[in-house]
Amino acid sequence: MxxxxxxxxxxxxxxxxxxxxxxxxxxxxxxxxxxxxxxxxxxxxxxxxxxxxxxxxxxxxxxxxxxxxxxxxxxxxxxxxxxxxxxxxxxxxxxxxxxxxxxxxxxxxxxxxxxxxxxxxxxxxxxxxxxxxxxxxxxxxxxxxxxxxxxxxxxxxxxxxxxxxxxxxxxxxxxxLVKSSWEIQRMQETAEITARAHREIIAAAKPGMGEFELEAILHNVFRKSDAIEAYPSIVAGGGRACILHYIKNDETLQKGDLVLMDAAAARGYIHSDVTRTFPVDEKFTEPQKELYSIVLRSQQKAIASSVAGATMDSVHDDAVSVLVDGLIELGLIKESKDECLEKKSFRRFYMHRTGHWIGYDVHDVGSYYIQGKPRPFEPGMVCTVEPGLYIPGDDDIPEAYRNTGIRIEDDIVITEGAPLNLTSGVPVEIEQIEELKC
Missing domain, CATH: 3.40.350.10 (Creatinase/prolidase N-terminal domain)
Known part of the structure; x- marks a missing residue:
């Protein structure tokens, strides 16, 4: 040959x-x-x-x-x-x-x-x-x-x-578990491919499109950059966003839907992991904005907390605290904050953890606990930060909030100082997203 x-x-x-x-x-x-x-x-x-x-x-x-x-x-x-x-x-x-x-x-x-x-x-x-x-x-x-x-x-x-x-x-x-500068640079490059795909999809999404059509855009961007899916993509419209691992991606997007897209690129065995939630229409509705803003504040707090010496558990607790405040403010949780946290009744709306390691595997290797105690973050570790809210369609939920799933996820490098967001190139603010839709 x-x-x-x-x-x-x-x-x-x-x-x-x-x-x-x-x-x-x-x-x-x-x-x-x-x-x-x-x-x-x-x-x-x-x-x-x-x-x-x-x-x-x-x-x-x-x-x-x-x-x-x-x-x-x-x-x-x-x-x-x-x-x-x-x-x-x-x-x-x-x-x-x-x-x-x-x-x-x-x-x-x-x-x-x-x-x-x-x-x-x-x-x-x-x-x-x-x-x-x-x-x-x-x-x-x-x-x-x-x-x-x-x-x-x-x-x-x-x-x-x-x-x-x-x-x-x-x-x-x-x-x-602790990445070299070479690995972090490769992760940044993979994150930039993911960001391009998300921007294209947010701009393209319209009522009447199939979830699979958005997934096709994703694959096109990835392959043009010599990358592949890091994991089976989630493109979930409407109430399907409340299914945490929805991967059928075979339904049609309806006017008024939000789309939860958990999708990212991998190249050279280096992975990214990103979730964004955006409207099919040009604008978020006011109830959607209210829920989205709670998740965004939660993520911002959790990212700011992702520093050397913190732990996965402490970051999760910070994220949950903000989510519970927001749910109480909207009347979706009726009890006091202390009672809610003690009973973990917030799990009706937020039932998963806030992050995981990422690297050569999407859910990368390395212990989360050492001798039964949460492992402190060290510079060079890379993790996701991904709080969410999943509001069921139950009768006791105000109709405007029912069947709404929102998650926001980024890849964060622990440094000697402030955390580094590798996936900040993916729009996250409401105004940024709506500007892409215009």
Whole structure:
């Protein structure tokens, strides 16, 4: 096959080197870490979904290869891959060979995957700990753990298995939680693609359009920027916005509807996550403005609270406090604020948390609690801030507010000072949104 120049590094070598080094520093002396590529998944019969690499494998190697294993020791790194064959390349295009894999990953010791079984015993014989992601592949678990047991039992032959098996999430997911400046820049670029899509959709939405037509605009903007959906998009008109994970997107928008759109881009495995709520018509109605303003004030307070030393729980509490004040003011909550917070009766209108980590996964990895206590934010962490209100159509609700769902979501970087909003390019103020509609 001709050289099509498609095997340049996707992540700078220095970035990958720093990640692997940080991982090695946290490993036990004399231990080994093994990370496997993601499996190919069947969509229907013999048709596969597009391949999506395992986030941990990609984080440490930058390799999109479909079959491979990273082996990392305290002072060494080796990656096994399955080189392309002429037949496979005829069907699927060029595949990186061993030298090209080394160039992409910055790992010099690259071996054919066929040799892994032969090498496996030498990798884990006598090590103190094996960092291995058990639980995702029963057959592989049986092979790895069976070999470990065999080495332990054959002690008279001078072998010994790992003293313990540890899931690599224990160290690797903690590393992924704090982003480098390179990662944050990539997240900013992805956020800007998302912002373009949201602006186009807000401007285009009109009564009589299908939710799927707005989703099509989204896909068009993403693909023109070499990006894809970060997750199945929510484009929910009217009362469907009260369905938190509505993804059918197959209804027609009606005059007077609000549209809740939870949709964002991903590129190079870097994700964004944004929600906006806007009118199908040119203007918000007055009741819609009242509810929207409550959610916006809640989000503004929560973003301002997203600083080093705060926690997900404290940010959530700040968001809830503003929402409850607004609901009481509108008469949707009849009891006192203290009573509402104690009973959590606000959950009738706001039933989810206010944020989550984001990065190489949309709901990214990393602990939210340490020894049972909320984890303090540190500079470099990135999270969403996404309060909302979901007003049901119950008889005790004033008719003007019934079946109204509103959520506003942005991606926030924790810094040494004020929080950085990566997705501020998406209009959020009522006047900004209405100006786009004109």
């Amino acid at each position: 001709p050289d099509m120049g498609r095997f340049s590094p996707e992540i700078p070598h220095e970035e990958l080197k720093q990640r692997r080094s940080a991982c090695q520093d946290r490993m036990d002396p004399g231990s080994v870490l093994m990370i496997y590529t993601a499996p190919r998944r069947i969509m229907s019969n013999d048709v596969h979904y597009r391949f999506r690499q395992d986030s941990d494998f990609y984080y440490l190697t930058g390799l999109p290869v479909e079959e491979g294993v990273l082996v990392l020791g305290p002072e060494k790194a080796c990656v096994y891959v399955k080189p392309g064959t002429p037949e496979k390349e005829t069907w699927e295009g060029p595949q990186p060979n061993l030298d090209e894999t080394a160039e992409m990953s910055g790992i010099q010791d690259v071996r054919d995957l066929e040799g892994l079984n032969k090498d496996l015993e030498s990798w884990i014989n006598g090590i103190s700990a094996l960092y291995y992601g058990y639980g995702s592949d029963a057959g592989r678990d049986a092979e790895i753990l069976g070999l470990s047991q065999k080495l332990l039992i054959r002690g008279r032959a001078g072998t010994s298995g790992p003293e313990r098996v540890v899931h690599p999430a224990r160290i690797l997911h903690e590393l992924r």
